[in-house]
Amino acid sequence: MGRKSNTEERRMQIVNALLRVMTKKGYEGATIQAIAAEAGLTPGLIHYHFKAKREILLALVEYVVSIGETRYRMLSVDAQTPQQQLRAFVDARLALGKGADPEAVKAWVLIGAEAVRVDDVRELYCEAIAMQMKELAQLLWNIAGDRLAAEDIRKLAAMVLATMEGAYQLAVTNPDSMPKNFAAEMVMETIVKACGGEFSTAKPAPPGRRRKGDAR
Amino acid sequence: MGRKSNTEERRMQIVNALLRVMTKKGYEGATIQAIAAEAGLTPGLIHYHFKAKREILLALVEYVVSIGETRYRMLSVDAQTPQQQLRAFVDARLALGKGADPEAVKAWVLIGAEAVRVDDVRELYCEAIAMQMKELAQLLWNIAGDRLAAEDIRKLAAMVLATMEGAYQLAVTNPDSMPKNFAAEMVMETIVKACGGEFSTAKPAPPGRRRKGDAR
Amino acid sequence: MGRKSNTEERRMQIVNALLRVMTKKGYEGATIQAIAAEAGLTPGLIHYHFKAKREILLALVEYVVSIGETRYRMLSVDAQTPQQQLRAFVDARLALGKGADPEAVKAWVLIGAEAVRVDDVRELYCEAIAMQMKELAQLLWNIAGDRLAAEDIRKLAAMVLATMEGAYQLAVTNPDSMPKNFAAEMVMETIVKACGGEFSTAKPAPPGRRRKGDAR
Amino acid sequence: MGRKSNTEERRMQIVNALLRVMTKKGYEGATIQAIAAEAGLTPGLIHYHFKAKREILLALVEYVVSIGETRYRMLSVDAQTPQQQLRAFVDARLALGKGADPEAVKAWVLIGAEAVRVDDVRELYCEAIAMQMKELAQLLWNIAGDRLAAEDIRKLAAMVLATMEGAYQLAVTNPDSMPKNFAAEMVMETIVKACGGEFSTAKPAPPGRRRKGDAR
DNA sequence: GATGAATGAGGTTTCATTCAT
DNA sequence: TATGAATGAAACCTCATTCAT
Numbered sequence: 001m002g003r004k005s006n007t008e009e010r011r012m013q014i015v016n017a018l019l020r021v022m023t024k025k026g027y028e029g030a031t032i033q034a035i036a037a038e039a040g041l042t043p044g045l046i047h048y049h050f051k052a053k054r055e056i057l058l059a060l061v062e063y064v065v066s067i068g069e070t071r072y073r074m075l076s077v078d079a080q081t082p083q084q085q086l087r088a089f090v091d092a093r094l095a096l097g098k099g100a101d102p103e104a105v106k107a108w109v110l111i112g113a114e115a116v117r118v119d120d121v122r123e124l125y126c127e128a129i130a131m132q133m134k135e136l137a138q139l140l141w142n143i144a145g146d147r148l149a150a151e152d153i154r155k156l157a158a159m160v161l162a163t164m165e166g167a168y169q170l171a172v173t174n175p176d177s178m179p180k181n182f183a184a185e186m187v188m189e190t191i192v193k194a195c196g197g198e199f200s201t202a203k204p205a206p207p208g209r210r211r212k213g214d215a216r
Numbered sequence: 217m218g219r220k221s222n223t224e225e226r227r228m229q230i231v232n233a234l235l236r237v238m239t240k241k242g243y244e245g246a247t248i249q250a251i252a253a254e255a256g257l258t259p260g261l262i263h264y265h266f267k268a269k270r271e272i273l274l275a276l277v278e279y280v281v282s283i284g285e286t287r288y289r290m291l292s293v294d295a296q297t298p299q300q301q302l303r304a305f306v307d308a309r310l311a312l313g314k315g316a317d318p319e320a321v322k323a324w325v326l327i328g329a330e331a332v333r334v335d336d337v338r339e340l341y342c343e344a345i346a347m348q349m350k351e352l353a354q355l356l357w358n359i360a361g362d363r364l365a366a367e368d369i370r371k372l373a374a375m376v377l378a379t380m381e382g383a384y385q386l387a388v389t390n391p392d393s394m395p396k397n398f399a400a401e402m403v404m405e406t407i408v409k410a411c412g413g414e415f416s417t418a419k420p421a422p423p424g425r426r427r428k429g430d431a432r
Numbered sequence: 433m434g435r436k437s438n439t440e441e442r443r444m445q446i447v448n449a450l451l452r453v454m455t456k457k458g459y460e461g462a463t464i465q466a467i468a469a470e471a472g473l474t475p476g477l478i479h480y481h482f483k484a485k486r487e488i489l490l491a492l493v494e495y496v497v498s499i500g501e502t503r504y505r506m507l508s509v510d511a512q513t514p515q516q517q518l519r520a521f522v523d524a525r526l527a528l529g530k531g532a533d534p535e536a537v538k539a540w541v542l543i544g545a546e547a548v549r550v551d552d553v554r555e556l557y558c559e560a561i562a563m564q565m566k567e568l569a570q571l572l573w574n575i576a577g578d579r580l581a582a583e584d585i586r587k588l589a590a591m592v593l594a595t596m597e598g599a600y601q602l603a604v605t606n607p608d609s610m611p612k613n614f615a616a617e618m619v620m621e622t623i624v625k626a627c628g629g630e631f632s633t634a635k636p637a638p639p640g641r642r643r644k645g646d647a648r
Numbered sequence: 649m650g651r652k653s654n655t656e657e658r659r660m661q662i663v664n665a666l667l668r669v670m671t672k673k674g675y676e677g678a679t680i681q682a683i684a685a686e687a688g689l690t691p692g693l694i695h696y697h698f699k700a701k702r703e704i705l706l707a708l709v710e711y712v713v714s715i716g717e718t719r720y721r722m723l724s725v726d727a728q729t730p731q732q733q734l735r736a737f738v739d740a741r742l743a744l745g746k747g748a749d750p751e752a753v754k755a756w757v758l759i760g761a762e763a764v765r766v767d768d769v770r771e772l773y774c775e776a777i778a779m780q781m782k783e784l785a786q787l788l789w790n791i792a793g794d795r796l797a798a799e800d801i802r803k804l805a806a807m808v809l810a811t812m813e814g815a816y817q818l819a820v821t822n823p824d825s826m827p828k829n830f831a832a833e834m835v836m837e838t839i840v841k842a843c844g845g846e847f848s849t850a851k852p853a854p855p856g857r858r859r860k861g862d863a864r
Numbered sequence: 865g866a867t868g869a870a871t872g873a874g875g876t877t878t879c880a881t882t883c884a885t
Numbered sequence: 886t887a888t889g890a891a892t893g894a895a896a897c898c899t900c901a902t903t904c905a906t
Contacts, residue, residue, distance in 0.1 A: 455764070455765065456765060457765065458676070458761075458762070458765055459676075460674070460676035460677075461676075538764050538765075541760065541761055541764055542761050542764060544757070544761065544817050544821065545674070545757055545758050545760070545761030546674070547821045548671070548674075548754055548757055548758060548820050548821055549671065549672060549673065549674055549754075554821055557821055558821060558822050558825065561818065561821075561822060561825075562822075562825060565825075583827070586827050586830075587827045587830040587833065587834055588834065590818070590826050590827050590830045590831075590834070591811060591815075591830060591831065591834040591835070591838070593814070593818065594811050594814035594815040594817070594818050594831060595807060595810050595811040595814055596814060597813070597814035597817045597818060598809070598810035598811055598812060598813035598814030598815070598816075598817070599807075599810040599814070600814075601760050601810070601813045601814065601817070602777065602806070602809065602810050602813060604764050605760065605763045605764060605770055605773055605774060605777070606774050606777055606778075609774065609777075609778060609781075610806050611799070611802050611803045611806050614802075614803040614806045614807060615806075615807065615810060617803065618803055618804065618806070618807040619807070621842075622807070622838050622841075622842075625838075625841045625842070626837075626838075626841070
């Protein structure tokens with residue numbers, strides 16, 4: 001009896017539509033009409049699944065955060081040494097290649113701007129940053145915990161995160177005038193030097209091979 | 217005949233009002249009426265001095281850019297060595313201290329987001345970034361031109377600019393959870409290491425004393 | 433085959449929900465969704481039992497009217513003299529005590545306002561008023577038919593009804609600043625004086641005793 | 649320099665439009681569009697002069713209250729005895745004749761219904777009722793202060809006010825089936841009887857004649 | 865230069881009602 | 886009977902811009 005709920009699919013559909021519209025028109029410019037059109041739905045239905053426009057944005061923040069986390073998890077599956085994990089962390093956020101999603105990067109920059117003045121958004125944004133800070137500090141600790149003071153690790157992690165956020169900004173506004181893929185490269189180099197410079201930054205063996213017979 | 221033109225004052229008044237309102241409500245939320253109220257003017261008068269709202273934003277971009285440039289000029293007045301000039305460059309953009317204007321930083325982050333999708337804004341934004349890129353590369357060349365390839369200098373400069381932009385973003389969204397003043401410190405350290413690590417990053421002697429009767 | 437119809441329960445459930453929601457949000461503010469929520473049902477089901485929202489209102493009018501009639505019948509069960517019946521009539525509508533339902537009074541006032549401009553509602557409202565007018569005039573006739581002209585009885589009845597309607601209005605808007613229970617008291621007194629002032633207004637013997645073995 | 653404000657006229661225009669539209673469609677049905685059309689203005693302009701629709705309603709409440717007060721003041725200009733003043737009070741509110749405004753009466757009934765659940769409206773409504781209560785009690789005191797206890801005067805006043813409010817309700821919903829002008833007549837009679845029945849309820853001499861050269 | 869009324873397009877949101885399940 | 890998604894009209898309100906004064 002009754003009808004099966006499709007709310008989750010619809011919500012994802014709508015969130016994705018917001019992402020695409022936002023990159024073209026910004027959050028304010030992403031009208032409910034435009035989102036609905038992009039999603040192939042009606043405006044009324046948008047409000048059936050989201051109480052207010054702001055809530056779609058919050059869902060989008062979580063979604064974009066999850067994209068980065070997912071990419072990190074995928075890239076670190078085959079990372080065995082701390083160094084390889086660090087490389088996965090940096091690549092997940094900065095390397096272009098497969099899985100990089102320029103639309104999502106644009107959206108993240110716009111979200112960062114909303115976070116400046118919208119409490120709800122800032123909360124989620126800061127949460128995501130804090131999570132990355134923790135992860136990164138842990139990775140750095142694994143690598144250079146014996147050589148660097150905790151405070152220095154925190155500062156290094158903060159700088160790396162700042163560089164990442166700024167690299168997004170420059171990438172989406174100056175797509176042509178920045179050196180290609182400078183960010184991932186320079187960040188790794190910086191970390192290596194800050195940590196004492198002795199470890200290899202080679203990527204882990206490509207995961208393709210291992211996947212054979214690997215349930216995952 | 218008649219009144220002396222006060223257009224320039226009025227325009228500055230309005231641009232400043234936009235800056236303050238934007239940090240609270242964003243650009244779209246900064247309505248002409250709100251800007252007028254903040255400036256103590258009337259909506260009609262805003263349009264007498266600016267043909268359209270967008271033009272106020274463009275004027276604001278130029279204004280915020282000029283704040284940074286001015287600060288750099290002031291800090292570099294007493295810089296004699298290339299190293300001191302670099303230090304001034306970094307401090308102008310990242311050090312807190314005197315002249316740092318948190319509202320302007322917020323505005324800059326918001327401007328960066330507008331630059332993602334608004335052509336006029338992006339043009340000015342990129343111009344400003346390109347200018348800094350050029351200045352910074354020149355400084356780095358002066359310091360380490362003999363040791364680093366041009367391409368490496370460009371990458372280093374790009375990374376430093378990215379770190380700056382990202383540091384703004386984190387500073388205005390995570391004012392409390394970032395290590396205090398990590399950005400200026402870490403950026404200098406990174407540059408030093410990248411350049412070979414042999415130069416002093418000491419600030420130039422404070423200008424106060426020397427200025428007296430010192431023509432230089 | 434199959435399910436036993438629960439239409440009547442459901443309708444009553446819905447009407448009651450409208451009553452409660454209306455007192456908080458008014459008729460227009462009582463959305464189908466709100467009524468459904470209050471009733472613990474779904475919006476779709478509301479329209480299964482009532483073709484349109486307006487029909488719930490009409491059902492509510494009849495229900496609230498019936499509350500008053502029921503209360504009158506209960507209070508007049510033990511009334512033997514015309515005077516006692518009159519007393520029951522007034523108490524049924526104005527006395528606080530047992531069975532008085534402040535929510536229903538609020539709803540009645542709101543219904544009165546709808547009756548001002550909605551034909552269907554006005555029809556039921558006027559019917560109810562006309563019915564009370566007739567009952568009241570009959571009671572007055574029984575009491576003072578020999579002393580008062582028919583026209584005077586009608587006027588007296590009209591005034592009493594007006595006082596009742598107004599008392600509801602004042603009771604629900606000025607719950608604290610009106611003298612306690614002034615309405616029932618003053619109305620009885622007014623009627624007595626208008627009728628010549630010779631009859632007792634004592635309540636009939638309390639029904640409590642009779643209830644034993646009384647099916648009702 | 650600048651433009652002369654016409655806000656007060658416009659507001660009155662809008663309030664009057666709400667009054668007229670409300671009597672046809674109720675408050676919720678009185679859409680901004682409809683009000684604007686009735687006033688011959690544009691919807692945008694409505695919101696230029698009133699921040700929100702609700703504020704028009706509040707202004708209307710004050711306006712309708714003032715109609716009653718004005719009518720009372722006009723009718724009592726020539727009232728010399730307390731009895732004549734009382735008569736003016738009752739006639740101002742209940743007599744049909746010149747100056748009676750059926751639209752305003754309808755509006756008042758609708759306002760009463762809003763007062764049931766909207767705090768702002770209730771506040772103004774109760775204020776108006778309290779004011780009348782005070783005035784009426786004073787008049788009754790002047791007439792029968794020596795014969796009635798203060799508490800009885802309050803109850804009598806409350807009943808009179810209730811009768812008035814209810815008479816409005818019945819008048820606008822049962823325009824044909826109520827005895828003509830029963831309310832003013834019966835209320836005066838009731839008061840007279842309650843006060844001991846010795847005073848004349850004659851109207852004061854019509855004001856037209858006396859005004860001539862009569863400084864008073 | 866300056867004011868403040870006025871406009872009109874367009875935004876978000878609400879909601880009675882319908883309908884597939 | 887019952888559910889809950891879906892619709893589309895319409896509501897309130899905002900706001901950049903224009904214009905008479």
